[in-house]
Amino acid sequence: xxxxxxxxxxxxxxxxxxxxxxxxxxxxxxxxxxxxxxxxxxxxxxxxxxxxxxxxxxxxxxxxxxxxxxxxxxxxxxxxxxxxxxxxxxxxxxxxxxxxxxxxxxxxxxxxxxxxxxxxxxxxxxxxxxxxxxxxxxxxxxxxxxxxxxxxxxxxxxxxxxxxxxxxxxxxxxxxxxxxxxxxxxxxxxxxxxxxxxxxxxxxxxxxxxxxxxxxxxxxxxxxxxxxxxxxxxxxxxxxxxxxxxxxxxxxxxxxxxxxxxxxxxxxxxxxxxxxxxxxxxxxxxxxxxxxxxxxxxxxxxxxxxxxxxxxxxxxxxxxxxxxxxxxxxxxxxxxxxxxxxxxxxxxxxxxxxxxxxxxxxxxxxxxxxxxxxxxxxxxxxxxx
Ligand code: SF4
Numbered sequence: 001x002x003x004x005x006x007x008x009x010x011x012x013x014x015x016x017x018x019x020x021x022x023x024x025x026x027x028x029x030x031x032x033x034x035x036x037x038x039x040x041x042x043x044x045x046x047x048x049x050x051x052x053x054x055x056x057x058x059x060x061x062x063x064x065x066x067x068x069x070x071x072x073x074x075x076x077x078x079x080x081x082x083x084x085x086x087x088x089x090x091x092x093x094x095x096x097x098x099x100x101x102x103x104x105x106x107x108x109x110x111x112x113x114x115x116x117x118x119x120x121x122x123x124x125x126x127x128x129x130x131x132x133x134x135x136x137x138x139x140x141x142x143x144x145x146x147x148x149x150x151x152x153x154x155x156x157x158x159x160x161x162x163x164x165x166x167x168x169x170x171x172x173x174x175x176x177x178x179x180x181x182x183x184x185x186x187x188x189x190x191x192x193x194x195x196x197x198x199x200x201x202x203x204x205x206x207x208x209x210x211x212x213x214x215x216x217x218x219x220x221x222x223x224x225x226x227x228x229x230x231x232x233x234x235x236x237x238x239x240x241x242x243x244x245x246x247x248x249x250x251x252x253x254x255x256x257x258x259x260x261x262x263x264x265x266x267x268x269x270x271x272x273x274x275x276x277x278x279x280x281x282x283x284x285x286x287x288x289x290x291x292x293x294x295x296x297x298x299x300x301x302x303x304x305x306x307x308x309x310x311x312x313x314x315x316x317x318x319x320x321x322x323x324x325x326x327x328x329x330x331x332x333x334x335x336x337x338x339x340x341x342x343x344x345x346x347x348x349x350x351x352x353x354x355x356x357x358x359x360x361x362x363x364x365x366x367x368x369x370x371x372x373x374x375x376x377x378x379x380x381x382x383x384x385x
Contacts, residue, residue: 016098017193017196018094018098018100019094019098019100019139019143019144020100020140021033022139022140022143022189022192023133023138023139024215024219025192025193025195025196026139027212027215028209028210028211028215028216029192029195029196029208029209030196030199030206030225030227031196031219031221032220033218033220034218034220042126042127042128045062045066045069046124046126046127048060048061048066049066049069049070049073049126049167050103052066052067052070053070053074053088053103053104053124054103058070069126069167070167072165072167072170073122073124073167076122076163076165076172077104077122080106080108080120080163081108081109081118081120082108082109083108083109083120084107084108084109084110084114084115084116085106085115086104086105087102087104087105087107088103089101089102089103090102090105092147092148092151093151094146094147094189095146095150095186095189095190096189096193100143100144102121102123102144102148103123104121104122104124105120105121105122105148106119106120106121106122107119108120115156117158118157118158118160118161119148119154119157119159119160120160120161120163121141121145121161121162121163122163122165123140123141123144123162123165124165124167125164125165126168127166127168127169128168128169130166130169130171132164132166134173134175135162135164135173135174136173138162138164139188139192141164141175142162142177142185142188143189145160145162145177145181145182145185146182146185146186149179149182150182157179158178159176159177160177160178161174161175161176161177162174162176195208205226206226209226209227210227211225211227211228211231233245248267248274250267250271251264251267251268252264254268256268269382286301287303319332340367340373343363344360344363344364347360347363348360
């Protein structure tokens with residue numbers, strides 16, 4: 001049974017595949033709402049607007065502009081035929097074991113001021129773009145209409161007018177539904193839900209997913225979406241037609257010291273590169289997961305906090321303090337690890353244009369002549385041809 005219920009719009013729990021998600025699920029059955037890392041300012045304005053309309057109190061609004069949007073909603077509602085009663089933020093039991101909250105239900109008054117068989121269902125949308133599907137087709141409105149008609153408390157209702165009010169855009173979309181429409185509306189909602197629920201199966205192959213940028217970008221399932229992966233795979237194949245998706249072949253002998261065939265050695269060389277990336281990825285993700293959640297520490301391991309590497313952040317201050325303790329410049333130079341490359345960069349930076357390479361060359365010759373450095377030795381490595 002429906003019940004009027006005040007609730008914080010941001011904290012209020014939402015049903016699995018709630019009324020407001022049905023439109024997205026109709027576009028793609030695999031859609032999942034994305035947990036918001038932060039509340040967008042438009043969403044925050046909408047929450048404050050809803051709260052003000054619900055409580056009839058503008059006190060929490062942040063600006064004249066927000067108050068103006070609330071006023072637009074109230075003016076629209078006030079222009080509707082008189083109501084015998086008005087229910088704010090009413091919890092309704094939507095079909096298939098779900099629930100939702102209507103923004104405002106106004107039962108129209110008959111000539112005696114009692115409940116008439118007609119109601120107005122108002123839904124406030126504080127959106128910036130006209131992205132709200134017309135009330136005639138909007139599954140959120142239909143879901144609520146069915147819930148209200150099926151609630152014994154509203155058995156007297158025969159007609160519900162749905163009004164989506166978009167105060168920021170100063171537009172309204174309306175549609176009228178009667179009790180006779182209920183079977184058709186229920187079937188529409190069931191069709192969308194059934195197709196969406198089929199995507200929960202462990203062996204679901206992703207064949208019904210319908211990727212579209214404007215939806216996928218807000219989808220919490222995008223990271224693991226088979227349809228998006230197929231798109232990415234197709235693009236990757238175009239970049240690497242010969243090699244993409246090929247598993248590296250494992251030679252019969254994997255101990256490098258026993259392999260003599262150059263082709264087998266090449267296979268091992270490739271695998272070694274992969275293993276390096278793989279092993280650092282395993283370490284990174286295992287540690288990240290363990291730090292985020294103690295239950296994800298790999299079995300038999302503990303997180304150990306090693307002492308971090310100490311480093312000097314201000315060489316000038318360091319030298320000043322060291323000299324107070326009797327440490328000389330020679331002591332400091334002897335204990336330092338001078339970066340030859342970094343000093344070359346400084347020289348290059350300071351030298352005039354056209355003289356940069358020469359400055360470094362002269363510096364290198366001077367260091368070699370003084371016996372201050374070992375000339376750079378060439379180091380062999382294997383690279384792909
Ligand atoms: S990311 Fe995948 S599941 Fe989500 S809406 Fe797009 S296609 Fe559908």
